[in-house]
Amino acid sequence: MALAPDNLQGTLVLLILKTLTRGPNHGFGIALHIQTVSDSALRVEEGSLYPALHRLERDKLVAAEWKVTENSRRARYYKLTPAGHKWLAAAEENWTALAKGVNKVLRFA
Amino acid sequence: MKSVRNWWRRKRSFTNELHEEISFHLDMRAQRNRESGMAGREAVQAAHRHFGNTTLIQEDMRRMHTNTFLESLVQDLRYAARGFVRSPVFTLTAVFAAALGIGASTAVFSVVDRILFRSLPYSQADHLVSVGMASPLDRNEFLFPEAYVPWRAYQKPFQAITSWTAGVAACDLSEINPVRLDCAKVEANFLPTFGITPFLGRNFTAAEDRPNAPRVAMLSYGLWQTRFGRNPNLVGKQIRLDGQPFTITGILPPSFEMPTLNHADLLIPQALSDTERNGRALRVFARLKDGVTLEQAEAAMQPLFQQSLKSVPAPFRNEMRLRIRSLRDRQIQDARLASWVLLAAVAAVLLIACANIANLLLARSLNRQREMAVRTALGAGRLRLIRQIITESLLLSVIGGIAGCAVASVLLRTFVGIAPDGIPRLAQAALDTRVLLVTFVGSLVCGLFFGLAPALQTPRAESLAGWRTTGTRRLLLRETLVAAQLAASLVLLTGAGMLLRSLWNLENISMGIETEHVVTAEFVLGKQAYSKPEQQLAFFEQLEPRLRQLGYLGPIALSDSLPPSGPSRSRPLAAIHVDGRPPLAEGSGGMVTWRFVTPGYFPTLGIPILHGRGFVEEDRASNENFVILSQSLAAKLFAHDDPLGKRIRTESPATVIGIARDVNIGDHTEPEYYVLRKHILDATFSNQMPPNGWRRASIAIRTPLNPKETSGWIRREVASIDPVLPVTIATMQERVSGLTQRPRFIAILLSLFAGMGILLAAIGIYGVMAFLVGQRAQEIGVRMALGATPAVIGKLILARAALWTLAGATIGLAGSLLATRTLGTLLFNVPPNDPATLAAATTLLLLISLGAAWIPSRKAASVDPMVALRHD
Numbered sequence: 004m005a006l007a008p009d010n011l012q013g014t015l016v017l018l019i020l021k022t023l024t025r026g027p028n029h030g031f032g033i034a035l036h037i038q039t040v041s042d043s044a045l046r047v048e049e050g051s052l053y054p055a056l057h058r059l060e061r062d063k064l065v066a067a068e069w070k071v072t073e074n075s076r077r078a079r080y081y082k083l084t085p086a087g088h089k090w091l092a093a094a095e096e097n098w099t100a101l102a103k104g105v106n107k108v109l110r111f112a
Numbered sequence: 113m114k115s116v117r118n119w120w121r122r123k124r125s126f127t128n129e130l131h132e133e134i135s136f137h138l139d140m141r142a143q144r145n146r147e148s149g150m151a152g153r154e155a156v157q158a159a160h161r162h163f164g165n166t167t168l169i170q171e172d173m174r175r176m177h178t179n180t181f182l183e184s185l186v187q188d189l190r191y192a193a194r195g196f197v198r199s200p201v202f203t204l205t206a207v208f209a210a211a212l213g214i215g216a217s218t219a220v221f222s223v224v225d226r227i228l229f230r231s232l233p234y235s236q237a238d239h240l241v242s243v244g245m246a247s248p249l250d251r252n253e254f255l256f257p258e259a260y261v262p263w264r265a266y267q268k269p270f271q272a273i274t275s276w277t278a279g280v281a282a283c284d285l286s287e288i289n290p291v292r293l294d295c296a297k298v299e300a301n302f303l304p305t306f307g308i309t310p311f312l313g314r315n316f317t318a319a320e321d322r323p324n325a326p327r328v329a330m331l332s333y334g335l336w337q338t339r340f341g342r343n344p345n346l347v348g349k350q351i352r353l354d355g356q357p358f359t360i361t362g363i364l365p366p367s368f369e370m371p372t373l374n375h376a377d378l379l380i381p382q383a384l385s386d387t388e389r390n391g392r393a394l395r396v397f398a399r400l401k402d403g404v405t406l407e408q409a410e411a412a413m414q415p416l417f418q419q420s421l422k423s424v425p426a427p428f429r430n431e432m433r434l435r436i437r438s439l440r441d442r443q444i445q446d447a448r449l450a451s452w453v454l455l456a457a458v459a460a461v462l463l464i465a466c467a468n469i470a471n472l473l474l475a476r477s478l479n480r481q482r483e484m485a486v487r488t489a490l491g492a493g494r495l496r497l498i499r500q501i502i503t504e505s506l507l508l509s510v511i512g513g514i515a516g517c518a519v520a521s522v523l524l525r526t527f528v529g530i531a532p533d534g535i536p537r538l539a540q541a542a543l544d545t546r547v548l549l550v551t552f553v554g555s556l557v558c559g560l561f562f563g564l565a566p567a568l569q570t571p572r573a574e575s576l577a578g579w580r581t582t583g584t585r586r587l588l589l590r591e592t593l594v595a596a597q598l599a600a601s602l603v604l605l606t607g608a609g610m611l612l613r614s615l616w617n618l619e620n621i622s623m624g625i626e627t628e629h630v631v632t633a634e635f636v637l638g639k640q641a642y643s644k645p646e647q648q649l650a651f652f653e654q655l656e657p658r659l660r661q662l663g664y665l666g667p668i669a670l671s672d673s674l675p676p677s678g679p680s681r682s683r684p685l686a687a688i689h690v691d692g693r694p695p696l697a698e699g700s701g702g703m704v705t706w707r708f709v710t711p712g713y714f715p716t717l718g719i720p721i722l723h724g725r726g727f728v729e730e731d732r733a734s735n736e737n738f739v740i741l742s743q744s745l746a747a748k749l750f751a752h753d754d755p756l757g758k759r760i761r762t763e764s765p766a767t768v769i770g771i772a773r774d775v776n777i778g779d780h781t782e783p784e785y786y787v788l789r790k791h792i793l794d795a796t797f798s799n800q801m802p803p804n805g806w807r808r809a810s811i812a813i814r815t816p817l818n819p820k821e822t823s824g825w826i827r828r829e830v831a832s833i834d835p836v837l838p839v840t841i842a843t844m845q846e847r848v849s850g851l852t853q854r855p856r857f858i859a860i861l862l863s864l865f866a867g868m869g870i871l872l873a874a875i876g877i878y879g880v881m882a883f884l885v886g887q888r889a890q891e892i893g894v895r896m897a898l899g900a901t902p903a904v905i906g907k908l909i910l911a912r913a914a915l916w917t918l919a920g921a922t923i924g925l926a927g928s929l930l931a932t933r934t935l936g937t938l939l940f941n942v943p944p945n946d947p948a949t950l951a952a953a954t955t956l957l958l959l960i961s962l963g964a965a966w967i968p969s970r971k972a973a974s975v976d977p978m979v980a981l982r983h984d
Contacts, residue, residue: 030133031140050164053134054172069129079133 015055016064017098018045020083020091023065027082029072030056056081064090130170138163188503195504202476203508205875206469210512212868213465214555215519220458220861222524222547224451226537227444230546233367234439235307236399240371241406242442243273243396243413245420246435247428248682248703252372252442253435254278254393259420261386263396266416269409270398274298274305277382278393280374281639285339286352293335294375295353297382305399306371313347313362320361321381329358330379333366353378354640371397373443373536397439410436428684431703444536449938450858456931457607457865460600462558464872467593467600469512470562471876473505474590475883477566498567505563506556513555517543520551530860532853565589587887590880595920597873598961602924603931604866605953610932610942611859613949617941618852624775625675626718629666630814630844631822632674635830635837637807645798648806651833653791656710658829659811666814669716670789671709674810674844676777676851680705685783689761690749704745705784706762708796708806713786714740714772716814717844724756724770732790737766743774745783763787764795777851812844819843858938870957873920874964881913881968885975892972893980902973909972913965920961921954928953 022028022036033056034047059065064087070080083091138159145155163169196203231237243263244253255263255275264273276298283295300321303310311333320328329351331340340346350357358380370376372395384394400409417434424432441448477484484497521543531538642648652670659668673680682703689695707713711727714720722743731738739760746755746768755768762785774781787796797806815822823841830839885892892905929945942949 029136031137034137048164049137049162050169053137053169054175057173076136076139077132078136079129 015047015051016059017091017094018047019052019055019059019081020064020087020094023081023083023087024091027070027080029078029080031078033081059087063087127170127174130173134163134166134170138166185503188500189507191500192504192507196508199476202472205879206472206508207512207515209465209468209472209872209875210509210555210558211515211519212872213462214513214516214551214558215523216865216868217458217462217554218516218520218543218547218551219523219527220454221550222520222543223527223535223538223541224455225547225550226540227447227451227535228455232439232443233369234371237439239271239400239402240306240439241270241398241400241409241436242371242439243270243398243409243436244394245417245424245432247432250393251445252395253437255396255420256423257384257388257392257394258423259416260384260394260396262419263413263416267398267413269401269404269412271401272301272305273396273398274302275382275384275394275396276302276370278395280370280376283353283378286355291339293353293377295329295378295380296370296374296376298379299382299384302379305397308365308368310362311365312344313360316361316379316381321383323383323385325381325383327353327356327358328361328381329353330362330364331360332364332368332377332379335377336363353380371395371439371443406436406438410434425687428687430686431684445534446937447536449934449936450854453607453935453938454858454861454865456934457604457862460604461865461868461872462554464597464600464869464876466558466562467597468872468876469505469508469558470565471590471593471879473501473508473562473566474593475879477501478883501567502560502563505566506559509555509559509562510552512558513551516555517548517551527861530857532850532857534854535857565593587880587884590883591916594873594876594880595916595923597869597876598917598920598957599924599927601866601869601873602921602953602957603927604862604869605957606924606928606932606950607935608859608862608866609949609953610935610939610946611855611862613946614939614942615852615855615859618855619849621776623676623777623848624719624773625844626814627844627848629816630716630718630812631819631826632813632842632844632847633811633823633826633830634674634678634840634842635809637809637834637837639807641834642805642807645793645805649793649797652789652806652809654833655811655830658832659813659826666816667712667715668814669710669713669812671707671713671810671812672806672808673707674812674847675717675775677847678810679808680707682706682782683762685748687762688749688785691759691761691765693749703782705782707784707786708789709786710789713812716812717775718814719775720773721770722773724768726770726772727786727788731769731788737764737794737796738769738788739766740770740772740786741768742772742784744781745785746771748783763799855938855940870960874960877913877917877961878964878967881909881965882971884912885909885968885972888972889975889980892975893977896975896977897981905975906969906973909969910962910965913962913969917958917961917965921957924957925950925954 018037019033022033025036028036030049030052034049034052037045037047056065056067060067060081063084065081066084067079067081069077072078138156141159141162142155145158146152150158160166232240234240242253244255245259246253260275264275267273276296280294280296282292285291285293300316300318303315309315310330313330315330316328319325331346336342336346347360347362350359352358364379382394400406404412413434413436421429421432444451487497488494524541524543528538528541637648637651642651656670659670682705685702685704686695688704709727711729711731714726721740724740726740727738739762741749741755749755749760750758755771758768759765760768766787772784772786775784790797811826813822813826819841826841827839830837892900892908895905896902928950932946933944
């Protein structure tokens, strides 16, 4: 059940992976980042965040390791793998194309 | 073990990590919340609320990593096993039913498979046929050389045709340790026709298969192994057979068997000359050309057959027909019908067992409704639950299958122990890979079958609310299953009943001889030492006085054959001429058995002379020939005339001096006549063709002594004349019961299966009724509180059981009427749809079924209304 880059369900995945391009991060950090960057327009459903992260890990798009945070707690950090980078590139392209398409339709109607 | 521990440790640490990851998240969120001004406790709660159900999410995460098929299967299996351990009565009953059904089927299949299905050890065995003339003389088709030679030359429908000389002959390996072996004489193209290549060495050449060619032989693998220690240099060496040197050309493969299933240690060329007329019978086998059917082959061979009929003595001609049948039919003879009947019977037992287990599972699933509903409410998917239930029933069927294999091995050993001779390939029957594979697949199919019903009824979460109200539909299904079991049991019961009745009929036919206190001995004089009639007569002349020395034992008879079994001589009725009467039309009247006897034959076997007189000693010195006719033969030859004093011509002209009562053999009476053995080499004696002549003979002695002593004494007397002559001793009663061995075997097996079926069905109806009582305890309580007496309640339950029993019995009766029709030739003197058997079987079924229902009905009647109403 590997993810295909043109899967719309992959929106959350897209956001996660994009966030990770800034460097390794833990789940809470990812959620926080998405929320902040989107001006709270996108609120990550935390219930789906972690299963999604683990699925990405299973599909080898991200890799995870335990690290110690600034305030010296153990946290699970995720980082993009080369496959993740590739997947992200394809997905971004798809997303842009889709957004363009949808925009055109919206404008036309 | 170490890997299991590692796996466990990894699993544990993984769970901890999931937990840690989530609590990190929650702590961070709570900290944020506090930073934005929430109170400590509220901040934590808000974090939790925001996050959602941690257990469920952890479960989701875990599934991302661990939910492989195998792991969830292991999980399901462990769960199922725990469930089984918790309800041992259920588990034991189900495993018992499965083991019985699967075990019986496996045992029967292992026997029947060899007979009906398993491929024969020849290449393209379905092309192989047995070809020849069928006659009443021999139940198997044969050809004389004068017919075979032109058939071989001009036949069209076969790729190849080959023959061997009927009957393996004893031959002696005359070396340092002489041993008697079985030699089969075969044609040079015998092995190639069957697609067999020697294990070592080579087949005979055509040049070696000619009269007076240098002698060669091929050894069976078994003989090579046991006698020659698998010596690889044996090929090309010489051995001595019956004093003659034979060169070994090859060793047969281990899988080799004669197409007629005879045992053979050696193959030697039959050296048939194209002009041979010595009367030896050949067994002819051929390989059909591709696409040629048996019917086409038979049509194609008709002209040759008609041509060959001319060489058959006139009186026999109308008794002959052309027969071409598949090699398998030739091998299994008449075992086909019995095999199918047994297979169908165990299939019925298996179905009953499956229905039984399905029933048990349904009852269990109703008890587990609450558990299932809770699991559904907790988020278990419907498919997941169905899978769980299927896994449980498969586990059950596999356990049942394993127990079934144990049952099968016991049953198989029993079958082989009680089986009569002549069931083809019984000795080879074993629980080998093929049989076990079929059993395994069979168990899985059964598991799916009986797991399906409960699986499709997995409850929804809603039933958690009203969980006590469901169940009527399910009960209907369960009662239908019980009715089906009863129906199948009734079919088995009637089948077994009819076979038993047929057996009883067979055993109670009056043979027309007095079988008590008669000991018989059979022997065949060796071919080497007794090839001439003079030598044979000399042996008998020595034997008779020795036997009579101990004449106080009682009357003694010497004959070439004895009723009721074993080979005997016969000739067509048309070949008996009565002086002063026109000869009978050819082919009218069938065959007549005749025996070559001493005067003691009639008193020994207790056959009364109805008219005229028996033979006396003086007749044996007379120049006259005398003959005694059986009642039925006299009626055929003379109708209403008095036969006494009339002359008939058989082997030689003879005067009829007496009429003996008929002897019944099996289920029919064969007309017979008796020719007197003389002390001289008369025409009858010397007319018999070599090589057989009068070498086969039987002794019968009527004596009050115990058979063991008598047999020891007979052996001693025979040995004093010829120490190496093997003698087979049997009491007349043993020989007579041999006739019914096969029907008895089948009847016993079918009765066994019917017993299993009815036992399972009884458990089934007991289970359903007991369950019904449990279900309706409250209702019964109410009824009792309102004044119903225990008797009324008991009747209520029994009526329900009776309803379904009657339904099952009705279907079963209809099924029996259809099924017992197929028994056909297995039945003797049993009317079709025998009403007595049907009635008896139905009564038995009703009794057992109501008996099984009676126990729960008693329980229902003893329900305490107070307890029942307080329940829940």
